Amino acid sequence: MATSDRPFQPFRNLNAKIASIPMILTALVIFIGCTIWTIYYSFTKSKLLPKSNFVGFDQYERLWSTRRWLVSIENLVIYGSLSLIFSLIIGFLLAALLDQKIRFEDTFRTILLYPFALSFIVTGLVWQWILNPDFGVQSVVQGLGWESFSFNPLYDADIVIYGVLIAGLWQGTGLVMCLMLAGLRGIDEDIWKAARVDGIPMWKTYLYIVIPMMRPVFITTIVIITSGIVRVYDLVVAQTGGGPGIASEVPAKYVYDYMFQSQNLGQGFAASSMMLVTVAVIVIPWAYLEFGGKRRG
Amino acid sequence: MEPSISIKNLALSFGALEVLKDLNLEVAQGEFLVLLGSSGCGKSTLLNCIAGLLDVTDGQIFIGGRNVTWQEPSKRGIGMVFQSYALYPQMTVAGNLSFGLKNARLPKAEIEERVNRAAKILQIEPLLKRKPAALSGGQRQRAAIGRALVRDANVFLFDEPLSNLDAKLRADLRVEIKQLHQKLSNTMIYVTHDQIEAMTLADRIAIMRGGLILQLGSPNEIYNKPVNKYVAEFIGSPSMNFFDGQIDDSSSKFSTGAQVFPLEGYGFKEGTSPKGPAWLGIRPEHMVNGAEAEAAPIRMQGKVELVEPLGSDTLARVSAEGHSLWVRLDGQVSISDGDAITIGFDPARANIFDKTTENRL
Amino acid sequence: MADTDVLPNNTSTGLETSGPRGPRPRPMLSRRNIILYGTLIVIAVYYLLPLYVMIVTSLKGMPEIRLGNIFAPPVEVTFQPWVKAWAEACTGLNCDGLSRGFWNSVRITVPSVIISIAIASVNGYALANWRFKGSEIFFTILIFGSFIPYQVMIYPIVIVLRELGVYGSLTGLVIVHTIFGMPILTLLFRNYFVSVPEELFKAARVDGAGFWGIYLRIMLPMSLPIFVVAIILQITGIWNDFLFGVVYTKPDTYPMTVQLNNIVNSVQGVKEYNVNMAATIITGLVPLIVYFLSGKLFVRGIAAGAVKG
Ligand SMILES: Nc1ncnc2c1ncn2[C@@H]1O[C@H](COP(=O)(O)OP(=O)(O)OP(=O)(O)O)[C@@H](O)[C@H]1O
Numbered sequence: 001m002a003t004s005d006r007p008f009q010p011f012r013n014l015n016a017k018i019a020s021i022p023m024i025l026t027a028l029v030i031f032i033g034c035t036i037w038t039i040y041y042s043f044t045k046s047k048l049l050p051k052s053n054f055v056g057f058d059q060y061e062r063l064w065s066t067r068r069w070l071v072s073i074e075n076l077v078i079y080g081s082l083s084l085i086f087s088l089i090i091g092f093l094l095a096a097l098l099d100q101k102i103r104f105e106d107t108f109r110t111i112l113l114y115p116f117a118l119s120f121i122v123t124g125l126v127w128q129w130i131l132n133p134d135f136g137v138q139s140v141v142q143g144l145g146w147e148s149f150s151f152n153p154l155y156d157a158d159i160v161i162y163g164v165l166i167a168g169l170w171q172g173t174g175l176v177m178c179l180m181l182a183g184l185r186g187i188d189e190d191i192w193k194a195a196r197v198d199g200i201p202m203w204k205t206y207l208y209i210v211i212p213m214m215r216p217v218f219i220t221t222i223v224i225i226t227s228g229i230v231r232v233y234d235l236v237v238a239q240t241g242g243g244p245g246i247a248s249e250v251p252a253k254y255v256y257d258y259m260f261q262s263q264n265l266g267q268g269f270a271a272s273s274m275m276l277v278t279v280a281v282i283v284i285p286w287a288y289l290e291f292g293g294k295r296r297g
Numbered sequence: 298m299e300p301s302i303s304i305k306n307l308a309l310s311f312g313a314l315e316v317l318k319d320l321n322l323e324v325a326q327g328e329f330l331v332l333l334g335s336s337g338c339g340k341s342t343l344l345n346c347i348a349g350l351l352d353v354t355d356g357q358i359f360i361g362g363r364n365v366t367w368q369e370p371s372k373r374g375i376g377m378v379f380q381s382y383a384l385y386p387q388m389t390v391a392g393n394l395s396f397g398l399k400n401a402r403l404p405k406a407e408i409e410e411r412v413n414r415a416a417k418i419l420q421i422e423p424l425l426k427r428k429p430a431a432l433s434g435g436q437r438q439r440a441a442i443g444r445a446l447v448r449d450a451n452v453f454l455f456d457e458p459l460s461n462l463d464a465k466l467r468a469d470l471r472v473e474i475k476q477l478h479q480k481l482s483n484t485m486i487y488v489t490h491d492q493i494e495a496m497t498l499a500d501r502i503a504i505m506r507g508g509l510i511l512q513l514g515s516p517n518e519i520y521n522k523p524v525n526k527y528v529a530e531f532i533g534s535p536s537m538n539f540f541d542g543q544i545d546d547s548s549s550k551f552s553t554g555a556q557v558f559p560l561e562g563y564g565f566k567e568g569t570s571p572k573g574p575a576w577l578g579i580r581p582e583h584m585v586n587g588a589e590a591e592a593a594p595i596r597m598q599g600k601v602e603l604v605e606p607l608g609s610d611t612l613a614r615v616s617a618e619g620h621s622l623w624v625r626l627d628g629q630v631s632i633s634d635g636d637a638i639t640i641g642f643d644p645a646r647a648n649i650f651d652k653t654t655e656n657r658l
Numbered sequence: 659m660a661d662t663d664v665l666p667n668n669t670s671t672g673l674e675t676s677g678p679r680g681p682r683p684r685p686m687l688s689r690r691n692i693i694l695y696g697t698l699i700v701i702a703v704y705y706l707l708p709l710y711v712m713i714v715t716s717l718k719g720m721p722e723i724r725l726g727n728i729f730a731p732p733v734e735v736t737f738q739p740w741v742k743a744w745a746e747a748c749t750g751l752n753c754d755g756l757s758r759g760f761w762n763s764v765r766i767t768v769p770s771v772i773i774s775i776a777i778a779s780v781n782g783y784a785l786a787n788w789r790f791k792g793s794e795i796f797f798t799i800l801i802f803g804s805f806i807p808y809q810v811m812i813y814p815i816v817i818v819l820r821e822l823g824v825y826g827s828l829t830g831l832v833i834v835h836t837i838f839g840m841p842i843l844t845l846l847f848r849n850y851f852v853s854v855p856e857e858l859f860k861a862a863r864v865d866g867a868g869f870w871g872i873y874l875r876i877m878l879p880m881s882l883p884i885f886v887v888a889i890i891l892q893i894t895g896i897w898n899d900f901l902f903g904v905v906y907t908k909p910d911t912y913p914m915t916v917q918l919n920n921i922v923n924s925v926q927g928v929k930e931y932n933v934n935m936a937a938t939i940i941t942g943l944v945p946l947i948v949y950f951l952s953g954k955l956f957v958r959g960i961a962a963g964a965v966k967g
């Protein structure tokens with residue numbers, strides 16, 4: 001009996017393999033290769049050029065004893081936790097407002113989301129101008145007669161990070177609102193009908209029924225916000241340049257400055273490896289919860 | 298004559314899940330074979346293996362005498378019709394029909410001729426210029442059949458082609474498919490959940506369960522002589538009534554509870570005289586009542602619990618001697634809940650299954 | 659919300675004909691609506707304020723800015739700041755305005771968008787319909803890789819690009835954007851193609867179409883919306899990028915965002931706030947136009963992109 005040719009294994013599905021080459025290269029060379037490379041060289045004394053002169057954990061010790069890094073971490077924690085909490089609360093409230101079958105919903109949503117289309121550079125520069133002590137909000141309020149009013153986040157080292165936070169929230173809450181709104185819309189209409197027939201007040205329905213049902217949306221949103229927070233860089237560069245002094249420095253800026261300006265590669269590598277650790281601490285438990293229990297295809 | 302399709306020791310697993318196990322099947326040229334079985338038993342998987350859409354784990358598949366186990370779907374000489382129609386949404390009906398032929402680089406004139414011929418057979422000529430979205434369910438399914446038809450394939454594979462349609466259309470298209478088969482006389486393998494479809498269309502039915510073919514036979518055989526209790530229960534609605542009991546040592550009596558049924562007329566497998574624990578099954582439509590019951594070899598007194606008039610006939614749930622039984626009665630009979638009723642049946646129409654193996658005795 | 663629901667009490671007198679009848683009245687100016695729309699309008703004003711401030715500032719002359727407050731509309735409208743921002747503003751030694759950065763950004767964005775989408779869509783299609791041994795593993799690495807902070811990878815990539823001889827050129831930046839756009843785009847396309855009924859793909863295989871045939875003739879024509887979503891996602895993402903621009907390009911190939919930042923935050927010279935704001939608007943204009951034109955698709959894009967990673 002005639003037998004059709006058995007295709008040679010590696011060449012089976014050849015086109016799909018060819019089409020996946022860029023993905024395979026990116027996964028292996030960039031995501032795995034480059035990451036390992038950086039971690040490897042973070043244990044060296046590389047200055048202007050990467051060199052394999054190992055110094056153990058020296059770079060990390062130096063890192064954690066540098067005031068600028070500590071300030072960066074402190075800022076990241078403050079900015080990160082506040083931005084997470086506020087964007088979740090504000091985003092959810094906005095979504096709940098828009099979910100009231102209002103008229104002009106599209107218009108309102110367009111207005112709340114447009115900042116997200118803008119770059120962090122644009123966002124940072126606008127808020128730099130609005131918070132300008134001589135011309136911005138502070139001077140306007142003073143001009144209205146409240147002479148002693150003082151709100152000068154850009155030049156006050158104690159509160160500068162809150163100035164950045166305002167800009168960050170303005171830019172990012174629209175996205176959270178959109179995700180939450182999609183989550184709300186995904187909830188079965190019948191739940192609302194049942195709650196209404198049962199006479200449960202709206203806020204209670206949200207608090208005890210809807211929010212628990214939206215757990216997956218909240219988790220996804222939290223992961224998205226946090227992985228964005230760790231990267232925050234452009235916003236600070238544009239709005240404050242890390243100042244006044246080093247008061248608004250963040251880790252990502254520390255990495256860039258050490259790698260490309262101070263020509264201290266080892267420090268940059270160690271700092272970026274620390275950023276990776278931070279992300280891993282957040283992503284791994286999430287991934288475990290999301291995919292660990294049930295194996296997926 | 299050489300079988301049209303022959304499947305030898307076919308096995309297929311998805312990872313650790315063995316869906317098909319050592320499956321053998323031969324389909325004769327021009328035969329209409331229906332695959333029937335509960336959801337998830339591997340019907341679609343088997344069909345996809347025959348089509349070449351899944352790589353088999355083990356075994357061989359022959360179509361028209363050729364070993365096609367490693368061959369591309371388009372080279373197997375098959376046409377396939379899917380449950381969701383799977384019409385290409387952006388192409389017109391004509392485009393859908395001709396796509397495969399264009400891929401096979403047939404000359405333009407030939408493509409046109411074949412499309413027109415198929416359209417004529419299926420009466421979709423006026424629809425050729427329309428997109429699938431502008432068709433009704435029945436028209437879409439006709440177009441999908443047309444796509445298989447133009448390929449001039451010797452083997453047609455249908456995966457639940459009618460299950461997305463309403464009852465009326467389903468009945469109409471069923472007749473059309475039957476006529477199509479008579480006209481084309483090519484081999485057809487047809488997957489369905491619908492017993493009526495299976496009984497009316499099939500030359501032979503294969504009942505599948507857990508990746509195995511339990512019984513392969515004519516609709517008649519399957520209905521009257523199911524090989525085991527599973528098949529017996531699966532075919533027929535409402536399903537067979539069962540009595541749990543014992544066959545006596547002489548294989549001539551079946552006792553259940555306080556009752557003893559004579560088994561004269563029941564055909565045990567040739568040369569066997571089984572005894573011991575067993576199930577006796579009788580279909581609701583083989584139960585009789587009234588005067589007929591008085592004359593039947595096996596009789597019981599019972600009480601009507603529930604009546605379901607269906608028009609053509611009436612289903613009654615009867616409790617008799619501690620059993621709860623479905624009985625199919627004439628549509629015009631006038632009974633109501635609580636009535637006393639005599640029911641009976643002929644053991645020749647019964648099926649007896651071993652208690653442990655559940656195979657027919 | 660329903661607090662008027664009292665069960666009707668029609669005992670023996672028959673039905674009361676003067677009671678509620680027809681649609682329940684829903685006054686436009688109910689207390690609920692006033693609070694709801696009031697809140698929404700206040701919030702909308704807050705979100706619009708920065709855009710308004712940008713525009714009015716860019717239309718004022720410097721003397722007016724020094725005297726007035728930033729929220730006041732311009733007394734005397736001037737387009738001079740726009741002209742200056744576009745054609746004359748200085749960064750370092752160059753004094754030819756933002757136009758240079760604009761054209762650089764165009765030359766970066768257009769090829770990056772096309773190449774990244776072409777690669778990712780074919781890749782997503784392969785992952786959805788033509789899985790091969792290991793394909794899911796690479797995909798998982800890709801998705802988890804997208805959580806790695808860019809800072810970890812930027813320096814080794816400098817070396818890779820230098821080896822390839824494209825460090826500092828627009829080509830290099832296009833490669834970088836293609837790489838980092840891959841996780842999200844591949845996910846987007848894979849999820850889309852997975853949702854296309856599998857039977858359609860099977861039917862096409864029975865019809866004898868191969869890998870490219872099915873992609874070009876079946877999948878591509880039916881996935882235009884998802885391509886639009888991807889294009890929107892990429893245009894805004896790449897246009898707004900700053901980090902890669904500043905790392906992988908040189909001053910004369912700087913994209914617009916980098917140049918904008920250099921203009922506004924340069925320490926030399928007198929601060930011209932009106933020019934700065936004009937430059938800021940001009941930079942934000944492209945993504946804003948894309949945003950306002952695309953409307954719902956933009957929302958779909960970010961929602962789709964946010965499914966995972
Ligand atoms: N791609 C796949 N990966 C893993 N398991 C699968 C896959 N396709 C099918 N299965 C499993 O194989 C078994 C048989 O599936 P199949 O689709 O053949 O069932 P079926 O008999 O056609 O059912 P239905 O009548 O519901 O269509 C099921 O248990 C199913 O879960």
Ligand SMILES: [Mg+2]
Pocket residue numbers: 340341342456
């Ligand atoms: Mg099936």
